[in-house]
Amino acid sequence: MTIRYGGAGVRVVGDGLVLREWERGDLAAMVELFDDPDVAFRTPLASPFDLTAAEAYLELAQTENGRIQLTITTDGARPLGEVLLNQNTGSMGYAVGPAYRGKGLAARSLKLLTDYAHEVADLARVYLEIEPDNQASAGVARRAGFHLTDLPPNLVMDKGREVSLLTWEHLS
Numbered sequence: 001m002t003i004r005y006g007g008a009g010v011r012v013v014g015d016g017l018v019l020r021e022w023e024r025g026d027l028a029a030m031v032e033l034f035d036d037p038d039v040a041f042r043t044p045l046a047s048p049f050d051l052t053a054a055e056a057y058l059e060l061a062q063t064e065n066g067r068i069q070l071t072i073t074t075d076g077a078r079p080l081g082e083v084l085l086n087q088n089t090g091s092m093g094y095a096v097g098p099a100y101r102g103k104g105l106a107a108r109s110l111k112l113l114t115d116y117a118h119e120v121a122d123l124a125r126v127y128l129e130i131e132p133d134n135q136a137s138a139g140v141a142r143r144a145g146f147h148l149t150d151l152p153p154n155l156v157m158d159k160g161r162e163v164s165l166l167t168w169e170h171l172s
Contacts, residue, residue: 010068012116015108019070022061029079030054033097044158072109083109085117090126107143118172129165141168
């Protein structure tokens with residue numbers, strides 16, 4: 001794994017991936033990736049996710065708020081999804097565009113950013129919150145080395161529905 005951070009932003013390279021910060025030129029790709037029924041159902045992202053939503057999301061991603069939001073690429077250019085880390089809480093998340101699912105991108109990018117969280121951000125514990133019926137995300141979590149905890153489900157409201165979230169953790 002190669003990590004670069006500082007004035008040029010965060011860039012993590014390894015396992016055939018280049019995780020880099022979002023750029024203004026990525027707006028159309030964001031719409032392609034995130035304007036998807038599965039993304040709308042499983043994440044708090046705006047739906048529909050149009051160019052206006054992409055611009056607002058990019059602005060949030062570029063705000064100094066303790067979050068690292070990186071696009072998943074294989075070449076450093078074309079966005080295929082996103083992986084994120086809240087350095088204040090240790091929470092993580094990811095989304096892969098519909099056309100790019102089933103290629104191991106989520107697990108590989110999650111593993112890379114988890115290593116970054118432990119080694120660079122010095123977080124002893126990072127975690128994911130996944131709905132009990134989301135077997136695809138549970139599989140990603142397992143492949144990235146996360147383990148289901150025995151914590152009670154976290155109940156949240158998202159887009160008018162109550163969501164039960166199980167906690168998966170990764171310890172350094």
